[in-house]
Amino acid sequence: MSKIYGAIEAGGTKFVCAVSDENMNILKRVKIPTTVPEETMAEVFKFFDEDPVCAMGIGSFGPIDVNRKSETYGYITTTPKQGWANYDFLGDMKRHYDIPYVWTTDVNVAAYGELKRGAARGKESCVYLTVGTGVGGGGVINGQLLEGYGHPEMGHMLLRRHPEDKYEGKCPFHHDCLEGLCAGPAVEARHHGVKAYDIPKDDKDWEIEAYYLAQACMTYTLVLSPEKIIFGGGVSKQEQLFPMIRQSFKEQMNGYVKTPDLDDYIVHVELGDDAGITGCLLLAIEADK
Amino acid sequence: MSKIYGAIEAGGTKFVCAVSDENMNILKRVKIPTTVPEETMAEVFKFFDEDPVCAMGIGSFGPIDVNRKSETYGYITTTPKQGWANYDFLGDMKRHYDIPYVWTTDVNVAAYGELKRGAARGKESCVYLTVGTGVGGGGVINGQLLEGYGHPEMGHMLLRRHPEDKYEGKCPFHHDCLEGLCAGPAVEARHHGVKAYDIPKDDKDWEIEAYYLAQACMTYTLVLSPEKIIFGGGVSKQEQLFPMIRQSFKEQMNGYVKTPDLDDYIVHVELGDDAGITGCLLLAIEADK
Numbered sequence: 001m002s003k004i005y006g007a008i009e010a011g012g013t014k015f016v017c018a019v020s021d022e023n024m025n026i027l028k029r030v031k032i033p034t035t036v037p038e039e040t041m042a043e044v045f046k047f048f049d050e051d052p053v054c055a056m057g058i059g060s061f062g063p064i065d066v067n068r069k070s071e072t073y074g075y076i077t078t079t080p081k082q083g084w085a086n087y088d089f090l091g092d093m094k095r096h097y098d099i100p101y102v103w104t105t106d107v108n109v110a111a112y113g114e115l116k117r118g119a120a121r122g123k124e125s126c127v128y129l130t131v132g133t134g135v136g137g138g139g140v141i142n143g144q145l146l147e148g149y150g151h152p153e154m155g156h157m158l159l160r161r162h163p164e165d166k167y168e169g170k171c172p173f174h175h176d177c178l179e180g181l182c183a184g185p186a187v188e189a190r191h192h193g194v195k196a197y198d199i200p201k202d203d204k205d206w207e208i209e210a211y212y213l214a215q216a217c218m219t220y221t222l223v224l225s226p227e228k229i230i231f232g233g234g235v236s237k238q239e240q241l242f243p244m245i246r247q248s249f250k251e252q253m254n255g256y257v258k259t260p261d262l263d264d265y266i267v268h269v270e271l272g273d274d275a276g277i278t279g280c281l282l283l284a285i286e287a288d289k
Numbered sequence: 290m291s292k293i294y295g296a297i298e299a300g301g302t303k304f305v306c307a308v309s310d311e312n313m314n315i316l317k318r319v320k321i322p323t324t325v326p327e328e329t330m331a332e333v334f335k336f337f338d339e340d341p342v343c344a345m346g347i348g349s350f351g352p353i354d355v356n357r358k359s360e361t362y363g364y365i366t367t368t369p370k371q372g373w374a375n376y377d378f379l380g381d382m383k384r385h386y387d388i389p390y391v392w393t394t395d396v397n398v399a400a401y402g403e404l405k406r407g408a409a410r411g412k413e414s415c416v417y418l419t420v421g422t423g424v425g426g427g428g429v430i431n432g433q434l435l436e437g438y439g440h441p442e443m444g445h446m447l448l449r450r451h452p453e454d455k456y457e458g459k460c461p462f463h464h465d466c467l468e469g470l471c472a473g474p475a476v477e478a479r480h481h482g483v484k485a486y487d488i489p490k491d492d493k494d495w496e497i498e499a500y501y502l503a504q505a506c507m508t509y510t511l512v513l514s515p516e517k518i519i520f521g522g523g524v525s526k527q528e529q530l531f532p533m534i535r536q537s538f539k540e541q542m543n544g545y546v547k548t549p550d551l552d553d554y555i556v557h558v559e560l561g562d563d564a565g566i567t568g569c570l571l572l573a574i575e576a577d578k
Contacts, residue, residue, distance in 0.1 A: 063546070077547070125437035137512075142433045148414035148514035153546050157508045160447045173545040219446045223426075223512045225437035256462040257352070257442050258366070 003288065006053035007280030008044065009106060010060040010089070012081055015040060017047045020281045024117075027051070029277075034061075036083035037092075045096055055100040055288035057280030059109030060089060066104055066151045074103055102283035105151045106276055107138030110269070113279030114230050115140045118270035123227040127220045128275070129154065130233035131213070135179040139224060146224075155179040157219060162211045164204070165190070182212045184235055201240045209235070210244035217249050217266055221257060228260075232269035242266065292577065295342035296569030297333065298395060299349040299378070301370055304329055306336045309570045313406075316340070318566075323350075325372035326381075334385055344389040344577035346569030348398030349378060355393055355440045363392055391572035394440045395565055396427030399558070402568030403519050404429045407559035412516040416509045417564070418443065419522035420502070424468040428513060435513075444468040446508060451500045453493070454479070471501045473524055490529045498524070499533035500541075506534065506555055507541050510548060517549075521558035531555065 002021055009016040011034060018029040028051070032043040048056075063079065065072045074090025090103045111120075111128035120126035120140075129137045137154025139146035146152055156177045167190040169176030170183070180186060187196045191205055199205060217229050235241070246262040259265050271278055291310055298305040300323060307318040317340070321332040337345075352368065354361045363379025379392045400409075400417035409415035409429075418426045426443025428435035435441055445466045456479040458465030459472070469475060476485045480494055488494060506518050524530075535551040548554050560567055 141430050141435065141437060144431045144433070146430065146513070148430060149516045149549060150514045150547060152514050153511045155511075156545055157511050158449045158504055158541065160449060173543045174541075215447055219508060220512060222442045222444075222446050223509060224435070225439045225441050227438045252447065252463075254462045256445055258439060260438060 003054045004051060005281055005284040005288070006048055006056035007277050007284060008056065008058045008060075009109065009276035009280060010034070010058065011106060012061045012079075015044060016277055017044055018277050018281065019048075019051050019053055022285060024278070024281055024285070026277075026281075034081070037087050038083075041092060048097065052097065053099065053284070055284040056093070056097070057102045057109060057283035057287070058090070058093070059104055059106040059276050059280050062105055062151065063153070064089070064103075064105060064151065066147050067149060100284075100287040102280075102287050104145050104147065104283075105136070105138055107136045108140075108145045108147070108151065109138070109279030109283065110232060110275040111138040111140050111230070111279070112145060112283060113271055113275040113277070114228075114269060115143075116282050117278050118275055119230045119267050120228040125224070125226045126228040126230055127154070127224060127226045128230045128232060128269070129213075129216070129220075129236075131182060131184075131231065131235040132233035133184050135183050135233075137220070139226065141224065141226070154216070154220070155183070157216065159212055159215050162208045165208045178212060178216050182209055182216075182235070187235060196235060196238070201238070206238065206240060207244060209238075210241050211248050211252075213241070214245045214248035215252055217245065218252050221253070221259060225257075228264075229266050230269050231267070232272075232275060236268065242268070292343045293340060294570055294573040294577070295337055295345035296566050296573060297345065297347045297349075298398065298565035298569060299323070299347065300395060301350045301368075304333060305566055306333055307566050307570065308337075308340050308342055311574060313567070313570055313574075315566075315570075323370070326376050327372075330381060337386065341386065342388065342573070344573040345382070345386070346391045346398060346572035346576070347379070347382070348393055348395040348565050348569050351394055351440065352442070353378070353392075353394060353440065355436050356438060389573075389576040391569075391576050393434050393436065393572075394425070394427055396425045397429075397434045397436070397440065398427070398568030398572065399521060399564040400427040400429050400519070400568070401434060401572060402560055402564040402566070403517075403558060404432075405571050406567050407564055408519045408556050409517040414513070414515045415517040415519055416443070416513060416515045417519045417521060417558070418505070418509075418525075420471060420473075420520065420524040421522035422473050424472050424522075426509070428515065430513065430515070443505070443509070444472075446505065448501055448504050451497045454497045467501060467505050471498055471505075471524070476524060485524060485527070490527070495527065495529060496533060498527075499530050500537050502530070503534045503537035503541055506538050510542070510546060514546075517553075518555050519558050520556070521561075521564065525557065531557070
C-alpha cells in the first residue's frame with residue numbers, strides 16, 4: 001500500500017483537514033468548525049485516526065510560535081480566540097501521531113502552495129497576501145518558508161496615509177496600519193457600514209484601498225524582492241482593484257526598482273481556497289523524504 | 290600550498306580587495322578609488338593577477354542585477370555613477386579568472402559577514418542596514434542571502450511621517466522615503482546645512498531620525514522576522530540614537546509582535562568596516578566547496 005500524507009489548514013473559523021496519496025491526489029477532506037480546542041481537535045483526531053498518515057503539514061492561524069529554539073515552539077500564542085491562546089497545537093498532534101511535521105502559518109502554506117502549484121510555479125520566491133477580515137502575509141524566499149525569530153505579520157506595517165482618507169483605522173494595536181485601513185471591516189467602516197460588495201466599483205474608496213495595497217506591495221518589493229505578489233481573501237475578489245493597485249504601485253515606486261511586468265507580478269491567487277491545503281500536503285511529502 | 294580566496298567589496302567611493310587563506314586570515318588587502326571602470330578594474334586585476342585565487346565573493350554597490358535568469362546578470366545597472374551604468378562587472382571578472390563567484394550587493398555581504406562572524410553569530414537570519422550618504426539594507430534568511438527577482442532596496446520604503454517633521458525629503462525618486470528622510474544629507478538639510486556630527490545630541494532632530502529608523506525596523510520585523518537588525522554606516526555612529534530607536538520601536542509596535550530583547554535585537558555592526566570583506570571571503574570559501 002502506498003504512503004498517505006496529512007494536511008491541516010487551521011483557520012479561525014474552520015479547520016480543513018485532508019489526506020492525499022504521494023501524488024497529491026486528495027483522498028478525503030473534512031471541514032471542522034473552530035470552536036474550542038477540546039471539541040475541534042477531537043474531530044481532527046477522529047479524522048486522522050481512520051487513516052494514519054506518515055507525515056503532516058500544518059498551517060495555522062496565529063500568532064503562533066515557529067521558533068524551534070523557543071520553549072513554546074508549536075503553540076498558538078496570544079490569540080484573543082477563546083481557548084486557543086497558549087494552546088500546544090503541535091505538541092498535541094505529536095502526542096497522537098509520532099510522525100514528521102511541518103508547522104507554520106496559514107499564509108506561509110498558501111504561499112508555498114502557490115509557489116509550487118499556483119501563480120508562482122517555476123519561481124523561487126513569492127509573497128501571498130490575504131485581505132479579508134484581517135490582512136495576513138506569508139512568503140517563500142529561496143524556495144524556503146519565510147521565517148526567522150518568528151513569522152511575518154505583514155498586515156500590520158505602518159503606511160503613508162492617502163491624503164483624502166480621513167478614516168482613523170480599526171487596528172486595536174496600531175489604529176491605521178495596513179490591516180487597520182484595508183481589511184474588510186475597515187473598508188466597511190470607512191463607508192459608513194456599507195458592506196464591501198455593496199460599495200460601487202467606481203467609488204473613491206477603492207482608489208484609497210488600492211493606494212494602500214500598492215504601498216504594501218512596494219514595501220514587500222523593496223524589502224524582499226519576490227518574484228510574485230499574490231492576493232487572496234475577500235476584498236481581493238474586487239476585480240476592479242487589480243489594475244488600480246498596479247497603477248498606484250507604478251506611481252509610488254516611480255521606476256526605482258525593476259520588477260516583472262506588473263500584470264504578471266501583482267496577481268490573483270490561482271489555487272483559490274486550495275492554496276493552503278496544497279501547501280500543507282507538499283510540505284508533508286517533503287518532510288517524509 | 291593551501292588554497293587562497295578573493296574578495297571585492299565594491300563601493301561607490303572605493304573598492305576594497307582582499308585575499309585570504311582558507312581560515313579567513315587576510316594575506317593582503319588594497320583600497321582602490323572608484324573612478325571609471327577602466328582605471329579601477331585595471332588595479333583590481335593587477336591585485337588578483339599577483340596571487341590567483343580559487344574562488345571569489347563580490348559585494349557591489351548598485352543597483353546590480355542578481356537575477357540568474359536575466360541577460361544582464363552580473364551587471365551594475367542604472368547607477369548615476371559615470372561609466373558604471375550597464376557595466377558587466379561579473380562578466381569582466383570571469384573573462385579574467387575562470388573560477389566560482391558569488392555575486393551580490395555590498396549590504397548583503399555585510400549581512401552575511403555579521404551573521405557568521407559578527408553581531409548575528411549563531412543565528413540563521415539578520416537584516417543589515419547602513420545609514421550614511423544613502424540608506425541600504427541587506428539580509429540573510431534561513432542562512433541564505435536575501436534575493437528574489439532582484440535584490441532588496443530597503444532604504445526606499447515609504448514611511449508614516451513624524452508629526453513634527455516638516456522637511457520635504459531628499460530622494461529624487463520618492464522625496465520622503467526612508468533614505469530621503471534619514472540619510473546623512475537629509476539629516477543635514479533638515480538642520481539647515483549643519484553637519485550631522487555638529488548637531489547637538491539632545492536636538493529634537495535625533496528624535497525624528499530615531500522615529501523613522503524605528504519604523505523601518507518595525508517593517509523589517511513584520512515582513513521578515515529577522516533574529517537581529519544591525520546598523521552600520523555614519524549616522525548610526527550617533528550613539529544616542531540606539532536607545533531612542535529601541536524606545537520608539539516599542540511604542541510604534543505596541544507589543545504586537547514578540548521580538549528578542551530590544552538591546553539584543555537592534556544593535557551596532559560588530560565587524561565595523563570589515564563586515565563586507567568578511568562576508569565576501571566566507572561566500573568565496575563556500576562557493577569552492
